[in-house]
Amino acid sequence: MFTLLVRLPDETVEVTAIARDDAGGLVATSTTRVSGAELAETIRIGEATATRWVWDDTAKWYPRLLEQGLRVERCVDLRLCHAILRLSAATRGTPIHGATRGPWDVPQGAIVDSTALFVVEPESLPDPLAEFLAQRSAIEASPGRAGLELLTAAESTGALIAVEMRRRGIPWSADRHDALLADRLGPRPAPGERPQLLQEALTEVRLALDAPDLNPDSPAELVRALRAAGLQVTSTRQWELSRLEHPAIEPLLRYKKMQRLLVANGWAWLDAWVVGGRFRPEYVPAGAATGRWGTSGGGALQLPRAVRGAVVADPGWTLVVADASQLEPRILTALAHDEAMARAGDGDLYEGIVASGAVATRAEAKVAMLGAMYGATQGDGGRLLPRLARAFPRAIALVEEAARVGEQGGVVSTFLGRSSPPPGSMVDELPPENGRAQADSGMRAWGRFTRNFVVQGTAAEWALCWLGILRRELGRRFGTGADDPHLVFFLHDEVVIHAPVESAEAVAALVEEAAAEAGRLLFGRAPVRFPVTVAVVTTYADAK
DNA sequence: CACTGATGCGCG
DNA sequence: AAAGCGCGCATCAGTG
Incomplete structure (x- = not known):
């Protein structure tokens, strides 16, 4: 049922089968040691028998497996589950509850050991077998066991999905992005130059404020210039500026809008983050205390509407975009x-x-x-x-x-x-x-x-279940190959699936079914609906 | 020069 | 100068 994987300092992997004994307790039944190359075969065999892989941190294990074409159906992410169980009121009275911060309380992907500050080997976190058994005891003894079983399973599946989505990437058209930028800012300028439309807006601002050398990107300097022009401002925030009557305000707000787009998602962003027609943010499950995911790299949590037109399905493919309403x-x-x-x-x-x-x-x-x-x-x-x-x-x-x-x-x-x-x-x-x-x-x-x-x-828990059901059903109904529909983006209450055109309608229906099933999974027969808005589109900009 | 905190703004 | 939650990122300004 459970198989624990531990990476040793010499890069070999210890494989420990864990089963229930006659008294119903979990015990390690056998341990073998395999090389990196042999691990693939171990995984293949385990997948054929519905194994739940137990490892310290999905972000460290799963990319390498996917690299070898090894998709995993289920896992236990000990690091993520530790964080849940340590704080959960439902584990009160168990050793893991309220434990002082230790080696398991680290950021995703962190490499640590007990003796050094920096360690280079991708060693597993310390004593994962003891950690796993402590977690299982805490869950099984809990009055909130059913909830914790579902939560830890969903959290772990989410971690798999996070890695899978990063690997697939969001289909991103650099040409479309460039065209969008040129339309709003002017053509891509030479390095160090301002795009034409920003320069024009800035010239108007400088003229209206009688400040020919104004650096508009310095809030302090801008406040001084505005006050010198007789405007009683205490900051340069949009909402404060927008209520002022002055010829400098309109071009200034226009400048700030354009500058924001340029700085956050301009050509530099495109060069840095879109590779081979894909944007691959790193997802950070439970990056927020509430369980919401975070991201790192490229600002995937804040993709502005202005650039969503650059998210374009591959030829013969489509995007199924869905968000949970209210x-x-x-x-x-x-x-x-x-x-x-x-x-x-x-x-x-x-x-x-x-x-x-x-x-x-x-x-x-x-x-x-x-x-x-x-x-x-x-x-x-x-x-x-x-x-x-x-x-x-x-x-x-x-x-x-x-x-x-x-x-x-x-x-x-x-x-x-x-x-x-x-x-x-x-x-x-x-x-x-x-x-x-x-x-x-x-x-x-x-x-x-x-x-x-x-x-x-709780909304994050619903979303996690929605996502997990979607992944499972996409796999069951369409397969998990390169040509099958797959999740490419997730944002709190919204998902994007990249799907071959012929499967789009079935995928769209599946997204709605999965939302309803997530509602039942959490709340049973409670009379609460979880409707989703689904759009089948070529570009993300056309959804809602 | 590198780091830190404040500012401002994008998203749900 | 936000009021009212949760994030990530670029830039500025000040400090060591």
């Missing part, structure tokens, strides 16, 4: 068993909220809902919250309670059992407060984090 409020509905909100979500959720009489317009419904999940206290979100609470008391009570727990220093958990980190443990937290007011503000901020954690984190 995922987070629907997740909240299921978490809170809010039947009124479930009824509102029968069709478009925000229209349903309007129909309930809680608010007047769809826009109000949206901002009120987001405000409730983020903890808005002011503005339209804060103002509309009481009306939402009257119409949907259960849903609002759930997020209010999550906020209260956080403000009091407590821990909240997602539906499947991922728990929020204890306050004070996150690196990026607010600086140590000195005054009472600052301390209170810090606790309120933490309350907003825990408030959102339960919703965002």
Whole structure:
């Protein structure tokens, strides 16, 4: 059932079969040692018998296997599962719960050992067999066992998908990208030169501010120039500038838009990140504390709409682009068993909220809902919250309670059992407060984090299940070869599948079925729908 | 010169 | 100068 793989310092791999003994406990039954070359055969045999591979870190193992054409169906990513189980409230009382940070608490792909700061050999993390057995004990003893079984399995499958997607890459047309840039910025300039349209906008700004040498990319200098022109600004942010009346403002905002595109996704980006017609970001499963994925390299989490026209299917292929509609409020509905909100979500959720009489317009419904999940206290979100609470008391009570727990220093958990980190443990937290007011503000901020954690984190679990089901079914129905439809992009509540044209309709149907199945997998027969918007397109820009 | 934090803005 | 969550990245400005 389980086979543990451990890479030794000499590059050989220790293969340990793990099975249940008569008492139902897990024990290592046999250990062999294979060379790198022999490993391929081990994997092939194991795949034929539905083995779940156990290894320290998918990001370290799986790229090399894929390189050899070895796709793996199931695994246990000990590093990712360790992070879940160490913090989970559902493992309280087990040795892994609350363990001090150790060698397993490292970033994806990290290479460490206990004796040195830097180690070159891709050695496995220390004592993976003990770690695995400790994890299994913690899961099997947990009152939240079912949730943790699903969560750790989905997390591990996600790690496989992350590596597979990077290997396939997002189909990216450098020619289209170049044309898009030329259209918006002017033709590609010589190195060190500004593109023509930026230069023109900048000239207008300098003229209007009477600042011929202005460096528009220096916020400090720009603020000085704007103030010298009589404008009361404290920053150079868009939203602050856009409310000013001055001839410099329009060209300045135009400049900033273009500069942003140039700097973030201009020709330099294209040269650096698109190779052989593919963009290959590195995905970082659970890069966020909520379980959402992060990415690294190329800013894949923030692909601007302006360049999505460069994502183009290969000839004879198509892109199936799908996103889960209003995922987070629907997740909240299921978490809170809010039947009124479930009824509102029968069709478009925000229209349903309007129909309930809680608010007047769809826009109000949206901002009120987001405000409730983020903890808005002011503005339209804060103002509309009481009306939402009257119409949907259960849903609002759930997020209010999550906020209260956080403000009091407590821990909240997602539906499947991922728990929020204890306050004070996150690196990026607010600086140590000195005054009472600052301390209170810090606790309120933490309350907003825990408030959102339960919703965002459970949405991430739903998405992970959706993704896992999609992968499994794509494999079953179409195969896993180079010419078969495959996932190429995933972003929180959205997926892109690159598919041969003839399979597009079947893939699109599958995406919807998988969403419904993910809902059932998490929430059983709860009356909450998880509709997806699916588009079959040639370019990503044409989706929604 | 290399590093760090702040700024600003793109995405869900 | 955001209000209201979660990210990544480029650039500037200040420091060692």
